[in-house]
Amino acid sequence: MDHRTQVMPETKETSLSLLHQRGVVASDMATELHETIFMAKQERHKNLFLNYKNLNIFPVELLKDEGLQFLERLYMKRNSLxxxxxxLAQKLPNLIELYLHSxxxxIIPEAIGNLARLQSLDLSNNALQLLCPExxxxxxxxxxxxxxxxxKYLPxxxxxxxxxxxxxxxxxQLMGLPDRLHRCxxxxxxxxxxxxLSHVxxxxCWLHRLSQLSMAANRLTFLPLDLGRSRELQFVFVDNNVNLKGLPSYLYNKVIGCSGCGMSSPVREGDLGEVLGEALSEALVGLPAEVKVVGSETDNVVPLEELAMRALHRIHHHRPTDLNLLPPITLPKSLLDLLQFPLGHCHRCSQAMFTIVYPKLFPLRxxxxxxxxxxxxxxxxAYCCSSHCLRSFNLQG
Incomplete structure (x- = not known):
């Protein structure tokens, strides 16, 4: 009992002491924050570092009066915002970089779109579920x-x-990427x-300045036929996509990462065509069912639908601004979209392809x-436009 009565007051005093210390620390941090912002205003700093300040809300001092009209870079890493x-844009109109990591x-307010000069935005390690269209x-x-x-998606x-x-x-948790991303x-x-991601x-493939693409650890089963056709794209990483069985031959001379790809057990030579056919069927989702075609080496005649699309594409390609000159036709929207973005280009002769491809496999071994x-x-x-190109294509030149 004596021991217990001695310990209890001591514990209570210790708790009070800790609370007091925390209060002092919080007060000191608030004072330091106030002084940092005051100094930035007085000396017209262009960079302001508010990392590790235990902030729960955005500092009101930054938004008082005229704000910090001259501030260009604001760093607020590892807080609790x-x-x-x-x-924000009204009070910090000249922000070039906003660093909000961790x-x-x-929620990002719609007003984020008013930061007209912003060049770098880092929102990594947060709790974002939506990204506003603004x-x-x-x-x-x-x-x-x-x-x-x-x-779960990008606007x-x-x-x-x-x-x-x-x-x-x-x-x-993205299941897809927006088609309009190609406009960047x-x-x-x-x-x-x-x-x-199950597809790309x-x-x-029309991002002609893209030099590095990394899609590791997704659910990819197929890659776009033209991926790697651009000379700028030099690095492609698709590691740990266990159901990804084929890489476009354009990637053969690139720096690629593909560890953990393919089936868990080696595919027999006779099964490769069937495996690829299944992958192509998944890749052509959105096209009418009757044009999901995989050609073979014995096909000597290209289907009429394909020939028609190639003819229309030549007109569209050579006269991109004169679309009214195209003959009046009715096609599903997916086929009309193909006139601008073909399914791929022949890896042998660069002919645009729309509704049929002739695949030729080169096992990694x-x-x-x-x-x-x-x-x-x-x-x-290798994806070719005809059985002729299929027979003459060689992976190594």
Missing amino acids: TTLPDN NNIA IGRLRSLRHLRLSNNQL PEIGYLQELETLDVSMN LSLQNLTVDHNL PRQL DTALAGVHRRTTVSFV
Whole structure:
């Protein structure tokens, strides 16, 4: 009993002491924050560092009076912010970089689109479930980092970001990418690792400045036929997509990562055509069922639908501004879209392809890269426009 009566008062005093210390620390941090912002206003700082300040709300001092009209870079890493103020652009109109890595931000206000000069936005490691369409109004944005959030889709308006060079949406819950992403003509680095992607829009092949594409640890079963056709694209990483069985032959001379791809057990030579046919059927989702065709080496006549599409495409390609000169025709929207974005181009002669492809497989074990990529059973696939090109194509030149 004596021992117990001695310990209890001591414990109570210790608790009071800890509470007092925490209060002092919180008070000191508030004072330090106030002084930091006051100094930034007085000396017209262009950069302001508010990392690790234990902030739960956006500091009101930043939004008082005229705000910080001259501030260009604001760093607020590892706080506890849950949202941003609606008048952020009004009070900080000259922001070029906004760094909000590792907070608890769940909502981005529509007013974010008013930051006309913003070039870099980092919202990685937050709690975002939605990205508002107004993100597309950030016409100066060059770097957008949204990794490790809870995003299930990206708004189509992201395609309005003509200056965007870097987009990182890894570690989210994305099941697809917006087709309009191909309008981000300046995009150089796209990272979509650790999501739920089952396919990649073929329109991405029109990103002619894209140099690195990373889609590791997704659910990909198929890659666009033209992926790698652009000379700029030099690095492609699709590691740990266990159901991905074929890589377009354009990637043969690129730097690729494909460990953990392909089936868990090697595919027998006789099964490869069937496997590819299934993959192609999945890839051509959206096209009328009657044109989901995989040609073979014995097919000597290209289907009429394909010949018609190729003829229409030649007119469209040579006269892109004179679409009214096209003959009056009625086609499903998916086929009309193909006039602008073909399914692919022949890996042998570059002929555009729309409703049929002739695949030729080159198992990795038969290529020079077999020793480099040991943890995979994936194959390279050449896609040709006819049985003639199919027979004459050679992977190594």
